[in-house]
Amino acid sequence: MTKISTFQVEDANTQIVDWLKIYAENAKVNGFVIGISGGVDSAVTSTLCAQTGLQVLCVEMPIHQAESHVTRGREHIDQLKIRYTNVNSIQADLTSVFDTFKSVVPHTSDILKVNLALANTRARLRMTTLYYFAGIQGLLVAGTGNKVEDFGVGFYTKYGDGGVDVSPIADLMKSEVFLLGKYLKVPESILTAAPTDGLFGDDRTDEDQLGASYDELEWAMLQDESKKSVEDFSGREKIVFEIYKRLNFVNRHKMIAIPVCKIKK
Template sequence: MQTKKVIDHIVNWLKDYAIKANVKGYVLGVSGGVDSGVVSTLCAMTGLEVLLLEMPIRQKQDQVNRAQAHIEDLKKRFPNVTGKTINLTPVFESFENVVHDHVEGRWSNNLALANTRSRFRMLNLYYFGQLHGLLVCGTGNKVEDFGIGFYTKYGDGGVDVSPIADLYKTEVYQLAKDLNLIESIQNAIPTDGLWDAERTDEDQIGATYPELEKIQKEWGSKIEADYTGRDLEVFKIFSRMNKTAQHKMVPIPICDIPEEWRN
């Protein structure tokens, strides 16, 4: 991949979009992962105002350390960058306690609560975005956004722009190297950071990003019968998750009312 051209293209795209939208710049969440590390750096390179928010919710210390180190690194490199840490743990735990008496089973570890963490962060981003005249910048990549739908609807999927959504995860890592991100970000194992127990993306999905990318690149040109062994296993994972996530990837369905009924 011609990373220099890709970097320049995205930076110019972000800058032009913000100027046309008549906003000051961008706000985005920094998690300590490579996607948010790359996107925040690209935003910083526009020269526009950039606000980076680290929003821990019972976060693992290594994730917190990486996020804070990255924010400090960008602040040193780019005078247009500011950063804040907004601890959302009390907000989340208050909500968790409120809903406790209305659900059954392992309420503290279910997927709905995990996604709630992401949605609290989205609310926080839009609050500060509106406060400062900034657009919310997304950090999802191509596999997550358009392959397996590995994101939270109206959580990290609730954004104004999505600059790396046409890049595969492996390509994002290439950009991270050329953008000279701190080593801990470049070497970070992908995780969504939504669970109390450590769960990597691979643990949750059952496949690595390179394996998923291979299937996505062949999606539509090959069928299940074309695969064997591990490729077949990953094809089934990709197919199942893609089908389940279609409601995230297509426009919200609208119930059309026949025009003659309006008379």
């Protein structure tokens, strides 16, 4: 797995902050709004946005959330507000909204499909909330997806956490996000926590859902970019590469432009 050096981490930090500041100034907005989950991606993204000196709004949006996620998120927000005077925060508890939604839509006997649809609904309710705050305060919604999630396995919700205005860390692998998080002094509780999307209301991790760790998926993504095939591997490497290729294929619709029916004239 390729890692970046301390010098490159510092350089990446500078590049992203400069890019964010220029983009916001050209868009004539006041700053950024970020959903805080208690994970490393949102912690790093919000810290990068804070460094621009522009207005930053961190939003907590619990929906039957695990207490550990809430605690980590608040620890990060409290730390960030001490370090940067341009950072503010607000909580929008969406639990009642989510429960109301569940009560008015039909369910099927296929509990797996229902649970997945409801998990994606959580993400889309949060996206809607972030755009509400963005609209009333003149902010851009900053995405928190990294490279392996956004362009490798498509591990995000279409029009949920994938619905953003800018993607500051989408060119960084997960391992690079962790290195940047350490450089930015993100709370240790976040850096050592197992990555999880928290969309199912239980303790399942991203690795539980994906079937492979981020380090393994990064390796597979690099192998795929090198035009390797399943036949080139055996054992665990073959299993991981097959997982990556399957997820990359089934989630391809998230990574390409919306198909448009072109009418011949």
